[in-house]
Amino acid sequence: MRNVVVRDAEAAAKDIKDGHTVMVGGFGGAGLPKGVITAVLDAGVRELVVISNNAGSSDDDLSLWFGAGIVRKIICSYPRNAQQFAEQYRAGTVELELVPQGTLVERIRAGGAGLGGFLSPVGVGTVFADGKEKITAQGREFILELPLRADFTFIKGHLADSLGNITYNKSARNHCAVMATAGDTVAVEVDRIVDVGELDPETIVTPCIFVDRVFTRSR
Amino acid sequence: MRPLSRDALARMVALHLPDEGFVNLGIGAPTHVADYLPSSSGVMLHSENGVLNVGPKPPEGKEDWDLINAGKMPISLKRGGSYFDSSLSFAMMRGGHLDVAVLGAFQVSRDGDLANWTTGDNGSPPGIGGAIDLAVGAKSIWVMMDHTTKDGRPRIVERCGYSLTARKVVTRIFTNLAILNVTENGLAMDALLEGTTVAGLQNLTEAPLLTPGKVRTIKQDGTVVP
Numbered sequence: 146m147r148n149v150v151v152r153d154a155e156a157a158a159k160d161i162k163d164g165h166t167v168m169v170g171g172f173g174g175a176g177l178p179k180g181v182i183t184a185v186l187d188a189g190v191r192e193l194v195v196i197s198n199n200a201g202s203s204d205d206d207l208s209l210w211f212g213a214g215i216v217r218k219i220i221c222s223y224p225r226n227a228q229q230f231a232e233q234y235r236a237g238t239v240e241l242e243l244v245p246q247g248t249l250v251e252r253i254r255a256g257g258a259g260l261g262g263f264l265s266p267v268g269v270g271t272v273f274a275d276g277k278e279k280i281t282a283q284g285r286e287f288i289l290e291l292p293l294r295a296d297f298t299f300i301k302g303h304l305a306d307s308l309g310n311i312t313y314n315k316s317a318r319n320h321c322a323v324m325a326t327a328g329d330t331v332a333v334e335v336d337r338i339v340d341v342g343e344l345d346p347e348t349i350v351t352p353c354i355f356v357d358r359v360f361t362r363s364r
Numbered sequence: 365m366r367p368l369s370r371d372a373l374a375r376m377v378a379l380h381l382p383d384e385g386f387v388n389l390g391i392g393a394p395t396h397v398a399d400y401l402p403s404s405s406g407v408m409l410h411s412e413n414g415v416l417n418v419g420p421k422p423p424e425g426k427e428d429w430d431l432i433n434a435g436k437m438p439i440s441l442k443r444g445g446s447y448f449d450s451s452l453s454f455a456m457m458r459g460g461h462l463d464v465a466v467l468g469a470f471q472v473s474r475d476g477d478l479a480n481w482t483t484g485d486n487g488s489p490p491g492i493g494g495a496i497d498l499a500v501g502a503k504s505i506w507v508m509m510d511h512t513t514k515d516g517r518p519r520i521v522e523r524c525g526y527s528l529t530a531r532k533v534v535t536r537i538f539t540n541l542a543i544l545n546v547t548e549n550g551l552a553m554d555a556l557l558e559g560t561t562v563a564g565l566q567n568l569t570e571a572p573l574l575t576p577g578k579v580r581t582i583k584q585d586g587t588v589v590p
Contacts, residue, residue: 172413172450173436174429198450200489225491234489243490246412247454247497254451267458267500270531273492315447317430319413322449350449 149309149359150338154184157332157358161297163190164217168253168293168328169197169207170300170321176313178301178334179205180362185299186210192217196253196293198246198320200224211239220293222246245273248290250323256292257326257355265290298328302351302359305335306342309356310349318350325351332358365559367511367540372586375400377466377508377538379587381407385463386456388412388498391435394466394508400586408442410462412494414453417445434494454494457501465502467495469509469534471524474571476534476546478507479526492529499530511539511568518570520544520551541565543582544573555580555588 151157158181161167167185171177185193186209193216200221201207210216211229218240224230233239244252245267255263264287268274278289300321303314311333313321325331333356368376370393378400381387388410389395398420401407409418411433418433419440427438441447456462469480478499482490499505512518520537536554537544542565543555552574556565558581566573580588 173432175413175432175436176430223491223493224489227489231489235487241489243492245492245496246450246494247458250450250454265458267497269500271496271528273496313447315428315431315441316411316413316415318447318449320450323451 146341147309147353148307149353149356150307151358151360153360154180154334154362155187157181157299157334157360158184158188158297160330161185161188161190164192165190165296166194166196166294168295168298168324169195170298170319170324172198172316172319173202174206176301176317176319176321177206178299180334180360181299181332182206182209186213186215191215194218194220196220196295198222198249200227200230202226214238218242220244220249222249250320252290252293253320253327254323255290256294257323260292262289262291264288293327295328296330298324298331300324300331300333302333302335304344305333305338305356305359306340306344307338307359308341309333309353309359310344311335311351311356312344312348313350322350325355330357331355332360334360334362337361365557366584368557368582368584368586370396372584373508373538373540375586376543376582376588377506380538381405382463383407386410386461388457388462388465388502390465390467390495390498391493392468394468395433395435397466397508410453410456411439412450412453412457412498414448414450415439415441415445416448417442419445454497457494457497460501460503462498462502464504464506465498466506466508467498469507469519470526471519471521472507472534472537473521473524474546474550476532477524478505478529478534479524481529482527484527496529499533504535505533506536506538507534508538511541516568518568521570541568543580543588547574549576550574552576553579555582557582558584
């Protein structure tokens with residue numbers, strides 16, 4: 146039977162390469178897979194393109210990646226209170242693509258759902274429309290927004306079974322459930338791994354078809 | 365005349381929210397509005413990170429960092445509340461399912477243009493978050509802000525000087541001096557702080573003010589009387 150459980154965060158990040166695009170779940174600390182942060186650092190990769198809502202704000206999150214200078218570009222909505230990122234941004238050593246939060250998650254959804262993009266009213270008449278195709282449909286102006294996918298997606302769940310079915314805890318679900326659909330390799334850090342059959346099918350938010358690796362954080 | 369305190373402004377906004385409305389309170393001063401909803405209020409608060417029916421801050425020691433608001437502070441969930449992913453959360457915004465979004469602002473124009481995401485201050489990285497999605501999608505967009513900048517310049521202007529969040533979206537402006545409605549003809553005075561005159565308010569407002577009907581009076585505690 147399928148079993149996607151791996152030993153630890155290091156195994157979850159195996160085969161990550163220089164230049165990869167990496168999605169990291171979370172809204173602030175909720176839904177952030179913290180175990181993976183150090184595993185990616187230890188893997189020694191550089192020039193990453195990161196897709197995440199924020200850009201790190203404490204000493205155990207994406208700030209570590211910016212501090213180590215391994216991020217070439219970040220695609221995010223709210224890189225505020227992010228000291229390490231801000232230093233690199235001011236020095237011009239990291240590129241920022243600022244995306245409205247709802248557009249960010251919908252671009253990820255489009256990437257995971259096999260869509261070529263979508264028409265959004267968000268940003269019409271603002272700098273967020275610059276350089277994008279405008280399309281009028283049913284008399285309303287829209288911006289064509291293109292999909293986002295990643296080589297690796299790292300997210301945080303609550304419970305997993307060994308097949309890779311995932312539940313989430315409260316608002317820690319945020320971007321994680323959508324990001325799970327849009328990575329070539331999807332690795333999920335969870336609080337606990339249970340036997341197949343233990344999860345109520347009604348509570349499974351991310352079905353195992355999307356999940357490649359599951360691990361619990363080593364303490 | 366003393367402008368409304370932050371608390372009184374929050375109370376004034378809270379008293380105007382539609383009973384049983386679905387409401388999103390933006391980060392910062394708008395978040396504070398929740399503290400002034402009457403206990404009998406049926407308002408259901410939405411948080412962009414995937415929570416409907418947000419409850420008050422939990423007691424110290426009872427915080428759950430998996431249950432936070434848009435400002436990333438711990439909250440609780442009221443009975444009948446629910447959790448969902450960010451895509452569904454922003455569908456609620458863009459899809460017009462929220463009755464009111466209360467947002468802070470740097471500037472609002474007479475047409476209801478909103479500038480609330482950047483002052484173009486180079487050096488610190490810009491952040492947009494969910495403000496722009498809210499501004500486009502909610503049925504009514506209310507702004508709450510001080511009537512002028514700290515050095516007394518108008519925030520309610522003919523045209524916004526700052527980079528826009530969205531065009532022609534603001535429907536109502538609550539300041540520490542007045543309540544204004546954005547209408548097709550321009551900015552209509554709804555209520556004025558006691559001790560303030562229409563002419564006095566106009567002096568602090570770049571866009572012209574209309575008084576199409578009776579102007580209500582705002583008391584110092586944020587309540588409004590006919």
